[in-house]
Amino acid sequence: MTTKTPKLNRRSFLVGTAAVGSGLVLGLKIPFGTSVVRAQDGSPEINAWVVIRPDDTVVIRVARSEMGQGTLTGLAQLVTEELECDWSKVTTEYPTPGQSVARKRVWGDFSTGGSRGIRNSHEYVRKGGAAARIMLVQAAANGWGVPASECSAANSVITHKPTGRTTTYGKVAEAAAKLPAPAAAEVSLKDPTEWKIIGKPVKRLDTLGKVTGAQVYGADLKLPGMLNASIKECPVFGGKVKSFEADKVKGMPGVKHVVQVRDTAVAVVAETWWQAKTALDALPIVWDEGPNAQVSSATIAETLKAGLDAEQAFVRNQNGDVKTAIAGAAKKVEAVYAYPFQNHAPMEPMNATAKYTPERCEVWVPTQNGEAAFAATTAASGLPADKCEVYKINLGGGFGRRGAFHDYVTQAVLIAKQIPGTPVKLLWTREEDMVQGRYHPVMQSKLVGALDDKGNLTGLHMRLSGQSILTAVFPQNLQDGRDNLTFQGLDPSGDFAFGYSVPHLLIDHAMRNTHVPPGFWRGVNINQNAIFLECFMEELAQAAGKDPLEFRRALMSKHPKHLAVLNAVADRAGWGKPAPQGVSRGLAQMMAFGSYVAACAEVSVTGGDKIKVRRIVCATDPGYAVNPAQIERQIAGSFVYGLSGLFMEECTVKDGRIEQTNFHTYDSMRIAQMPKVESIIMPSGGFWGGVGEPTICVAAPAVLNAYFAATGKRIRTFPLKNHGITMV
Amino acid sequence: MARLTINGKTSEVNVDPSTPLLWAIREQVGLTGTKYGCGMALCGACTVHVDGKATRSCVMPVSAAVGKKITTIEGLATNGTLHKVQKAWVDNEVPQCGYCQAGMIMAVAALLKDKPKPTDADIDKSITNICRCGTFQQVREAIHAAAKA
Incomplete structure (x- = not known):
């Protein structure tokens, strides 16, 4: 997932430009002079981040989206730390994108992807908490007629130290809300050694509603007078609607409308969703499939294969002279890997609810990026930003599908526009979700390594050939045509830094795009890059006759943080010591989204093709660990996503369309296949790395390397089901 | 019209008898804790109890649920005490x-x-x-x- 802003139409672009340079310092100011800004229930807003009710309840505003990853709780912890409020009195709410626009983007970025929820907003949300605390303390001091410097705050209680008098945040909130915001220079943050709640495994704030059925997801929404819609977009990407026979289904139970959506989709609107879906299934639609109907997985693979040896490629990471090094190698090692299209398949299919009148358009949607949903709403409705609003609803999973893409919002608005005044809930079938994805890009890689006569790696050429997400989604973010995102984990430095020193190195990308729309799939390009690199590292080690850990260590002395997590998993797993009978081990390491990660997998293989992943030891150094309990859950969960991808998941293309339509052909791990995951969280401080995605990338290569250790077989194309290999 | 007993309450639902129980529960009775995930009994998001047995309601027609005791997630807690x-x-x-x-x-x-x-x-x-x-x-x-x- 990328850090860039969404595509905006002309109208909303004005909104976007107005936001540029507004600066997050606005988050520390009351935007309307000294008049009190009030929450809907009338409680005073201390600043944009904090509302305090008379009963001492603290409402913390969170702009990023909670989709299971725990960011809501983590961000609330950050605000609480500086606010010095009572954690047991904390609750959260989402500001709306419309409010954000009206208040000059006071809450900053809404985008929740790229493992950015905490790492890109920790500073301004903590400052928001600190500024509110300063105001609350000042208000108490004013009430007592004492200097604020004589007062302290803890657990939502303010104490005048010389006299021992106390008051609470709830009691001084009104007065605090009338005070000017402190100057930015007065708002300092605690040293990490003083943290009391950051770093603690406090319970997440959003569990109860998820176990009682009370939590409302987008798909559950009900509005008065609402109708329900089911939609089919042309299954061949780029194709169009040729014709459909609405009369054949108009008399079916509950059916109210049969509408075309742009020139690419048809929707049935009915009283209930089941009626809409049933009628849509019966609706004869003829598609104009266009030239893409000739494309298949085989033709795409040929295109990518040609890129492996192409002269032209975008260079991202280079030192020395790799050609000469390979030509002069004592031993040359070469391998070609390939990674398939994959679908996000969150448990809740795509959906959005829209209500349109010529005066106002409102959308309720589970989204990873409220601002992008807002941009889609203004564009599709044709209304100016001040006549639009988006309400974020809980997400039943996101994984990147609900961040950069709001095709379902556009559809919902375009349907609602044809039925003005009536709210319409559009819910995709699982089948639609499977064939209208924004797929993990398809990629091949050819790796050539040069070993000297002592088995040292002297040269490495890693050629990637395949799809560029940015070209399809955010072309404005390409750099001279190059998609830097393709190289995640392979960069010379930064949040995705390559962890090895190789005297002669070349990592480049032959861009080969397809008509299948690519997207940001949890982990994005680190997943295949880690497989290519970390499996090939072990191929090199084998060719050199060296232990895979020792072979890596020799290349990592200048990358101490990469090395530290690798050492941690090796130590915990007992690398170098005998494994239990029938158990083999494999390693992998990577840096992604600002965090250093490594894993050691232990597998047993029976019959050559049944893999039991028994144990995973995984380490991460995210700099700071805000909530270790949630980090553990993200690590364990990332292995489910990553190993499902490795073993089971591939979207194949036939006649221009995706062949997999539901979980019977696009499977996902079950509890029986779940390995025991042991997490080592080892924050070394001084930086903020991501959590939701990084560890996913070491899942597959660690298991593949363990499989190789067990069988001597090196698998280079995925998923493993294509080789008859199953996860037991 | 079919009569369903859900969480101890009887509801008359006016749907085609082939309608999956899931959609009668969600759209007619209005209990949305039971989720749609796949519609093919593959994922289990729609699991309810029918006469005490875990049942994937997305493939069970309403006609087959008549006269049976259905429990959804909303009916699992008793008198406000979590199961x-x-x-x-x-x-x-x-x-x-x-x-x-x-x-x-x-x-x-x-x-x-x-x-x-x-x-x-x-x-x-x-x-x-x-x-x-x-x-x-x-x-x-x-x-x-x-x-x-």
Whole structure:
């Protein structure tokens, strides 16, 4: 997932430009002079981040989206730390994108992807908490007629130290809300050694509603007078609607409308969703499939294969002279890997609810990026930003599908526009979700390594050939045509830094795009890059006759943080010591989204093709660990996503369309296949790395390397089901 | 018109008898805790109890549910007290996005009724719900915790 802003139409672009340079310092100011800004229930807003009710309840505003990853709780912890409020009195709410626009983007970025929820907003949300605390303390001091410097705050209680008098945040909130915001220079943050709640495994704030059925997801929404819609977009990407026979289904139970959506989709609107879906299934639609109907997985693979040896490629990471090094190698090692299209398949299919009148358009949607949903709403409705609003609803999973893409919002608005005044809930079938994805890009890689006569790696050429997400989604973010995102984990430095020193190195990308729309799939390009690199590292080690850990260590002395997590998993797993009978081990390491990660997998293989992943030891150094309990859950969960991808998941293309339509052909791990995951969280401080995605990338290569250790077989194309290999 | 008994209450639902129970529960009775995930009984998000048995309601026609005792996630707690599985889910912080969890909890509640002290093998065999967030490690811990409760 990328850090860039969404595509905006002309109208909303004005909104976007107005936001540029507004600066997050606005988050520390009351935007309307000294008049009190009030929450809907009338409680005073201390600043944009904090509302305090008379009963001492603290409402913390969170702009990023909670989709299971725990960011809501983590961000609330950050605000609480500086606010010095009572954690047991904390609750959260989402500001709306419309409010954000009206208040000059006071809450900053809404985008929740790229493992950015905490790492890109920790500073301004903590400052928001600190500024509110300063105001609350000042208000108490004013009430007592004492200097604020004589007062302290803890657990939502303010104490005048010389006299021992106390008051609470709830009691001084009104007065605090009338005070000017402190100057930015007065708002300092605690040293990490003083943290009391950051770093603690406090319970997440959003569990109860998820176990009682009370939590409302987008798909559950009900509005008065609402109708329900089911939609089919042309299954061949780029194709169009040729014709459909609405009369054949108009008399079916509950059916109210049969509408075309742009020139690419048809929707049935009915009283209930089941009626809409049933009628849509019966609706004869003829598609104009266009030239893409000739494309298949085989033709795409040929295109990518040609890129492996192409002269032209975008260079991202280079030192020395790799050609000469390979030509002069004592031993040359070469391998070609390939990674398939994959679908996000969150448990809740795509959906959005829209209500349109010529005066106002409102959308309720589970989204990873409220601002992008807002941009889609203004564009599709044709209304100016001040006549639009988006309400974020809980997400039943996101994984990147609900961040950069709001095709379902556009559809919902375009349907609602044809039925003005009536709210319409559009819910995709699982089948639609499977064939209208924004797929993990398809990629091949050819790796050539040069070993000297002592088995040292002297040269490495890693050629990637395949799809560029940015070209399809955010072309404005390409750099001279190059998609830097393709190289995640392979960069010379930064949040995705390559962890090895190789005297002669070349990592480049032959861009080969397809008509299948690519997207940001949890982990994005680190997943295949880690497989290519970390499996090939072990191929090199084998060719050199060296232990895979020792072979890596020799290349990592200048990358101490990469090395530290690798050492941690090796130590915990007992690398170098005998494994239990029938158990083999494999390693992998990577840096992604600002965090250093490594894993050691232990597998047993029976019959050559049944893999039991028994144990995973995984380490991460995210700099700071805000909530270790949630980090553990993200690590364990990332292995489910990553190993499902490795073993089971591939979207194949036939006649221009995706062949997999539901979980019977696009499977996902079950509890029986779940390995025991042991997490080592080892924050070394001084930086903020991501959590939701990084560890996913070491899942597959660690298991593949363990499989190789067990069988001597090196698998280079995925998923493993294509080789008859199953996860037991 | 079909008469359904859900969480101890009787509802008249005016749907085609072939309508899946899931959609009668969600759209007619208005209980949305039971989720749509696949419509093919593959993922288990729609799991409810029909006469005490865990049942994937997305493929069961309303006609087959008439006269049976149906329990949804909203009916699992009694008099405001969470079921021991729900409690274990809270204590172990199982849910991530939570969308699949109602079905998961219903499947587990039925398992514990059958086998109050399930082994890991029992769990592996009986709990086949899909969770894309990947909560399985916590699900297993919470099942064992609920079994001890």
